[in-house]
Amino acid sequence: MNVMRNSAAAAATAILQRDLLLAYRRPGEWLQPLAFFAIVTVLFPLALDPEAARLRQLAPAALWVSLLLASLLALDFLYREDARDGTLEQYVLSGQPFTALLLAKTATHWLLTGLPLALFGPLAAISLGAPPQAAPGIFVALLLGSVTLSLLGSIGAGLTLGVRRGGALLSLLVLPLAMPVLVFGARATALAIAGDDASGALYLLAAMGVLSLTLAPLAAAAAVRISLE
Amino acid sequence: MNWVWFHRFGSPPYFYRFAGRWAPWFLGIAVLLLLVGLYGGLVAAPVDYFQSDAYRIIYVHVPSAYLSLMTYTWMAIAAAVGLIWRIKIAHAVAASCAPAGATFTAVSLITGMIWGQPTWGTYWAWDPRIVSQLFVLFFFLGYIGLRGAIEDRDRADRASAVLAIVGVVNVPIVHFSVDWWNSLHQAPTLLRSDGPSMPMSMAWPLLVMIAAYTFYFLAIMLMRARAEVMRRERGGAWLREVLAREAT
Amino acid sequence: MLEVSNLHLWRGDRHLLRGVNFTLFSGQVLQLLWPNGTGKTTLLRAIAGFLHAEEGELRWQGRRIDADRDAFHWDVAYLGHETALKGDLTAFENLRYACAMRSPVTAERLRVTLVDVGLAHSDPAQPVRSFSAGQQRRVALARLSLWNAKLWLLDEPAANLDSAGQQLLASLLLAHVRRGGMAILATHHAIALPDADCRQWQLPQEVV
Numbered sequence: 001m002n003v004m005r006n007s008a009a010a011a012a013t014a015i016l017q018r019d020l021l022l023a024y025r026r027p028g029e030w031l032q033p034l035a036f037f038a039i040v041t042v043l044f045p046l047a048l049d050p051e052a053a054r055l056r057q058l059a060p061a062a063l064w065v066s067l068l069l070a071s072l073l074a075l076d077f078l079y080r081e082d083a084r085d086g087t088l089e090q091y092v093l094s095g096q097p098f099t100a101l102l103l104a105k106t107a108t109h110w111l112l113t114g115l116p117l118a119l120f121g122p123l124a125a126i127s128l129g130a131p132p133q134a135a136p137g138i139f140v141a142l143l144l145g146s147v148t149l150s151l152l153g154s155i156g157a158g159l160t161l162g163v164r165r166g167g168a169l170l171s172l173l174v175l176p177l178a179m180p181v182l183v184f185g186a187r188a189t190a191l192a193i194a195g196d197d198a199s200g201a202l203y204l205l206a207a208m209g210v211l212s213l214t215l216a217p218l219a220a221a222a223a224v225r226i227s228l229e
Numbered sequence: 230m231n232w233v234w235f236h237r238f239g240s241p242p243y244f245y246r247f248a249g250r251w252a253p254w255f256l257g258i259a260v261l262l263l264l265v266g267l268y269g270g271l272v273a274a275p276v277d278y279f280q281s282d283a284y285r286i287i288y289v290h291v292p293s294a295y296l297s298l299m300t301y302t303w304m305a306i307a308a309a310v311g312l313i314w315r316i317k318i319a320h321a322v323a324a325s326c327a328p329a330g331a332t333f334t335a336v337s338l339i340t341g342m343i344w345g346q347p348t349w350g351t352y353w354a355w356d357p358r359i360v361s362q363l364f365v366l367f368f369f370l371g372y373i374g375l376r377g378a379i380e381d382r383d384r385a386d387r388a389s390a391v392l393a394i395v396g397v398v399n400v401p402i403v404h405f406s407v408d409w410w411n412s413l414h415q416a417p418t419l420l421r422s423d424g425p426s427m428p429m430s431m432a433w434p435l436l437v438m439i440a441a442y443t444f445y446f447l448a449i450m451l452m453r454a455r456a457e458v459m460r461r462e463r464g465g466a467w468l469r470e471v472l473a474r475e476a477t
Numbered sequence: 478m479l480e481v482s483n484l485h486l487w488r489g490d491r492h493l494l495r496g497v498n499f500t501l502f503s504g505q506v507l508q509l510l511w512p513n514g515t516g517k518t519t520l521l522r523a524i525a526g527f528l529h530a531e532e533g534e535l536r537w538q539g540r541r542i543d544a545d546r547d548a549f550h551w552d553v554a555y556l557g558h559e560t561a562l563k564g565d566l567t568a569f570e571n572l573r574y575a576c577a578m579r580s581p582v583t584a585e586r587l588r589v590t591l592v593d594v595g596l597a598h599s600d601p602a603q604p605v606r607s608f609s610a611g612q613q614r615r616v617a618l619a620r621l622s623l624w625n626a627k628l629w630l631l632d633e634p635a636a637n638l639d640s641a642g643q644q645l646l647a648s649l650l651l652a653h654v655r656r657g658g659m660a661i662l663a664t665h666h667a668i669a670l671p672d673a674d675c676r677q678w679q680l681p682q683e684v685v
Contacts (some may be wrong), residue, residue, distance in 0.1 A: 004580050005551065008371035008382055014577030018563070018570075025565045025604075050329070086559030091527060095551030101578075152243050153393055163378040171373055173392065174366040197442070202562040204409075219395050222312075226387040228527045315529070381489060464490055 011096040012104035019108040029077055030112040037070040037117055041124045052129045060126035060189035064182050067117055067142060071149040072171055074113040078105060078157040079224060089228060099221040106154040106220070114146030130193045136191030137202075144197075145185040151209075151216035152177045158223030178213040181208060231338040239316040241458050242364070242467045246377030248455035255448035259270075262441035268435030286340050288434055292442040293337035297365060300398075300446060304372070306396040308390035320386035321461065323393060324376060325453035329446055331369035338362055357407040366405045368396040382461070479628060479659065484533030485624055488517050493519050494681060497533070501661065503627075504654045505676040509663045515681050516662035518558075521630045523571055524661065525555045537628075551579075554626035558645030560617040567598040567617045568596060571605055575620045582623055592617040594645060615645070622649055629653060629660035635668060643668065652659070 006014075024031050044062035045055050080087045082105070091101045121142040122135035131137065156174035160166030188201035238244055267373070272286035277284040304326035311319030322465060342352045352358070372389055379385035462468045479501040486494040493516035501507055509517045521611050524535060525548055535542045542549040551662050562571045568591055569584075576582040592596065594615040606615060616635050619628060629650075635643050647668055650660055662668065667677055 006580055007578060011578040018566070020575040021570070022563060022565050046685070082642065085563070086557050086561035087563070089525075089555060089557060089559075090561045090575070091612050092527065093550045093553055093555050095545070095547050095549075096578060116640070155391075159375060159392055160378070162381070162384055162388065163375075165329050166378065169371075169374050169378050172367070173371045176364050176371065176403070177395070179364060181404050183406045183410045204406075211402075215398065219391055223388060226384055226391065228389070229381075229384055229529065315531075383489075464492075 005095075008096050008100045009177055010095060012100045014089075015101055016108055019105065020111070023108070023112055030074065032118065033070040034075040034116055036073055037066050037120070038124070040066040040069060042130070045128060056129035056193060059130050059185040059193060060203040062128060063125055063138070063142070063189055064145070064186045066120065067146065068149065068175065068178055068182060069147065069183075070117060070139055071113055071153060072174055074109060074176070075153040075157045075168065075170060075174070078109050078117050078154060079161055080157075083161050083227065086225060092225070092228065098225065099217045102154065102158075102221050102224060103217045106150050106217070109153070110147060110150040111172075114143070114150050118142035118146055120199050125189070127195070131195070134192040136199050138189050140202060141185050141188040141192065141198065141205060144202065144209050145181045147182050147209045148205070148212045149178055151212040151220075152181075154220040155223060158220045158227065159226035161224060181205070184208065233389065237394060238264050239318050240316075241318060241465065242471070244298045244318045244321075245455055245458050245471065246460075246467070248451040248458075251449040252448050252455065255444045255451065259441050259444035259448055262437055262444060264450045266434050266437035267275060267436060268336065274431045275428070276436055280348055283344065284431075286344045290337055290340040290344060290440050291435060292339065292439045293333045294362065294476050296442045297326075297330055297334040297337055297362070299443070300326050300333055300402070301365060301368070302397070304330060305393040305449075308393040312387060312394070313391040317386070317461065318458065320390065321457040322450065323390065324386070325450045325457055327369055327373050327376070328453070329374060330447055331366060333442075333446075334366040340352055346468055355411070356413040357404070361400075362406045364407075371395070443462070478536075478538060480534075480536040480539075481524070482534045482536075484520075484523065484530055484535065485521055486516065486528065486530065488516075488519060494523075497679075497681065501628075501659050502674075503657045503659060504656055504674055505644055505659050506670060506673055506678045507659075508651060508675065509661065510665070510667055510677055510679050511663075511681050518575065518632055519626065521555070521557075521661060523664055525553060525630050526550065552627040553630060554621050554624045554628070555630045555632075556621055557632045558615055558636075559646045560613050562605045562613055562616055565604050567602060568619075569601060572620055573617060577626055578622055579658060587623070589673055590619045590623055591616075593622070601679070611639055611642055612677060614638055615642060618646060618649060622653075627658050629658065631662045631664075633664055634662060634664050635664060635666065 041062050044058060048054060048058060079088065079102075079170075082091070084139045092098055094101070118139055122130075122138045125134065125138050126132055153174050156170050156177070159172045159173060163169055184201050188198040188205060191198035191201060238247070239309060242281050266288065270285055274285070276282060280423040304323050306325035307319045307326065310316055311323060337360070341362075346352050372392055375392055379388055459468065479538055480514055481499050483641060484497040499507065499521060507576050509520065520527065526542060526549065537549045537552065543640070561575075562674060563574075566574070566662070569587055572587050572590070573582075573584070576587070596612065596615055596619070599612070601610070605616060614634075618634070620633075634646055647670055649664075650668070650670060651673055653660060654670075
């Protein structure tokens with residue numbers, strides 16, 4: 001029974017493709033967090049007042065708090081379905097590195113929430129009074145920040161897999177971890193809106209992204225494995 | 230290196246006896262030190278020139294803040310030992326650290342607020358140390374919440390251990406980011422990190438109080454861990470034997 | 478060869494398995510017919526490596542399985558209570574992605590296998606969600622036969638299968654052991670496997 005074995009990259013790509021196909025067939029699931037993001041960013045000015053200068057000051061906070069919450073909301077789909085139907089067990093038994101397979105799941109989460117939100121975010125910022133030339137800076141900040149949020153979120157989602165109603169607990173675990181992203185991201189956005197150089201904050205965001213890319217998948221894999229025990 | 234002691238601590242009967250023997254001693258030492266420290270802090274130490282008597286809250290505030298981080302570190306080390314070597318006692322110790330640590334953190338925040346009112350004129354300032362401490366409290370609460378939410382005990386042990394380790398990596402990042410955030414907003418530096426050095430008459434009670442808190446922590450941690458071992462080993466023959474012997 | 482020696486397992490405070498010993502050779506099938514709640518599933522999950530064996534040893538081809546888990550898992554196929562199928566994908570897509578995690582399989586072979594497990598008549602564009610429970614299990618069996626694993630661990634494989642489905646399961650098992658494979662089944666009703674080296678284990682205390 002000597003059979004050719006697919007590489008870990010091929011296996012991870014297959015999972016990514018399958019999850020994107022599933023998302024295509026069930027668009028409601030991943031569109032919900034995007035709609036949620038839009039609603040929350042609209043609620044911020046309504047809760048304050050429509051004066052332009054005040055709104056512009058508020059824009060980074062509105063943008064990043066909404067991103068954090070939308071990303072959190074979408075985490076529920078990350079592993080839960082696979083855990084319910086037994087697919088997670090098959091990942092473990094595939095003989096492929098588990099961390100790589102789970103990283104493919106996290107990549108799907110980012111492609112379906114982080115990336116669209118990063119694309120949509122500058123638009124929301126402009127509607128809150130940011131000048132159009134701030135858009136590229138805001139986009140890069142959201143892009144970098146959302147990668148870290150997806151990775152940190154994968155740890156929380158793994159840890160709460162064995163918990164029946166884990167929604168509130170998931171926020172309690174992930175939001176403190178995500179706080180530095182909020183700080184650096186909101187600062188980079190504020191600098192971009194003011195027309196200043198945001199590179200310092202962006203570098204810090206990128207550093208957080210690299211750090212979480214190296215450590216978070218290990219923690220997430222350990223957490224998911226424990227949930228199968 | 231001799232690893233015998235390490236494995237001995239991993240054996241529930243040994244740990245149970247060890248904790249039972251030492252916890253009362255630690256508690257006694259803590260009470261004694263507490264009395265000395267409180268006398269030194271509240272009576273013997275001189276009145277501060279700037280803050281008059283208000284500064285005396287540091288004799289509660291500083292030890293709590295110190296113990297809160299110390300407890301977190303110990304919790305994470307115990308959790309890592311439990312996770313890597315699969316030593317159940319280590320998980321029991323980690324689980325026993327969390328409530329104590331959360332309490333220390335809450336006390337340090339509350340006493341900080343009480344102190345803040347007369348000295349800074351506000352209960353809550355967005356000072357980096359305060360915000361970091363608040364996040365340490367969130368980490369403790371998350372740990373306790375996760376442990377409570379998972380029904381299977383072994384799984385709860387291991388999942389919360391992963392969380393504790395993640396938290397240890399994250400605490401310095403949180404602290405750094407809050408520092409960075411604060412320096413940008415240029416809030417007035419409320420706490421002098423390089424302020425005038427404390428006179429000896431004020432400093433020694435503080436050191437005694439820190440020692441008292443440490444012994445208090447050790448005592449309650451051992452007591453809780455001992456109770457935890459009892460709960461976990463309730464089917465064990467050795468425990469029945471020990472309890473029968475204690476009853477006579 | 479799978480060797481299980483002196484395996485003890487706990488679920489919470491319950492000491493479920495107290496020293497399980499057996500050896501399974503190439504071409505052998507072991508059927509666990511233990512009563513409910515005596516640890517059939519737990520034993521299978523421990524062999525699969527989901528559970529940590531605090532006491533006892535598991536060896537695969539002479540090596541401890543925790544020495545090289547990925548190599549062991551490559552040789553194992555597990556079918557649990559859940560079929561690990563995605564309801565929004567068709568049977569063909571489910572098999573394609575499941576195989577992509579292991580080894581390349583041609584589309585032709587996937588189609589042939591679906592016919593083999595008796596799903597030739599179903600509409601190829603039909604999502605698995607609309608399949609009956611028995612049909613879903615047949616898709617899972619098709620996946621099992623595509624994986625070329627040496628050791629099959631099957632938890633209640635006959636659940637939801639009609640009599641034709643049970644015959645299909647038996648014939649898949651026979652073909653598997655003829656190729657030198659081995660299987661451990663946890664099942665309520667023994668599956669008849671004439672002319673196969675098949676042992677039945679009625680109670681966990683008993684030695685086989």
